[in-house]
Amino acid sequence: MKKVLLLLANGFEIYEASAFIDVIGWNLVDGDKSTQLFTCGLTKEVKSSFDQRFVVDLTLDQIDPEEFVALAIPGGFEEYDFYRDAYSKEFSDLIMRFVQRDKLIASICTGALPIAKSGALTGKRGTTYNMNPIRHKRLRELGVEVVNEPVVVSGKIITSWNPSTAMDVAFLLLERLTTTANTAKLKTLMGF
Numbered sequence: 001m002k003k004v005l006l007l008l009a010n011g012f013e014i015y016e017a018s019a020f021i022d023v024i025g026w027n028l029v030d031g032d033k034s035t036q037l038f039t040c041g042l043t044k045e046v047k048s049s050f051d052q053r054f055v056v057d058l059t060l061d062q063i064d065p066e067e068f069v070a071l072a073i074p075g076g077f078e079e080y081d082f083y084r085d086a087y088s089k090e091f092s093d094l095i096m097r098f099v100q101r102d103k104l105i106a107s108i109c110t111g112a113l114p115i116a117k118s119g120a121l122t123g124k125r126g127t128t129y130n131m132n133p134i135r136h137k138r139l140r141e142l143g144v145e146v147v148n149e150p151v152v153v154s155g156k157i158i159t160s161w162n163p164s165t166a167m168d169v170a171f172l173l174l175e176r177l178t179t180t181a182n183t184a185k186l187k188t189l190m191g192f
Contacts, residue, residue, distance in 0.1 A: 075109030
């Protein structure tokens, strides 16, 4: 089984997280049945944007990156303290542990910023939320070559620019974990 870890910061965007949950979950049921998703956070309960509460499967201190093939990171809202967790040493350390093991990392929207903060995108191409120039500026300040495209792949790191790209990123991650044919089959089953 190929295990995917969904890293949730307080203030994470529900829609972006749900894209990963749905695509990996649909594959477990109706695809090649090779993937399974697990959630994690700094604490057992994580609050999303709009103050919805979620209980995660694991806390960061329980994670062994060797058990997972990929790390998925949704973005979030500053108004709901997303950056407090996302920029934490614990998040940066976990991201770098995945990078050091040459694992896939997929992010949506501002999920690219904690990857950049960890140093994993230094000198590489990437993108983030494109509707506010502050986010691109911050990504650039973190040493990333900012590309104004919806989805940017730099080695094994996928970044994207806003919630509209959530399903594209989730399907791209699935394709990297399985096959193009399997992903096309799931897109059809899901109505895409």
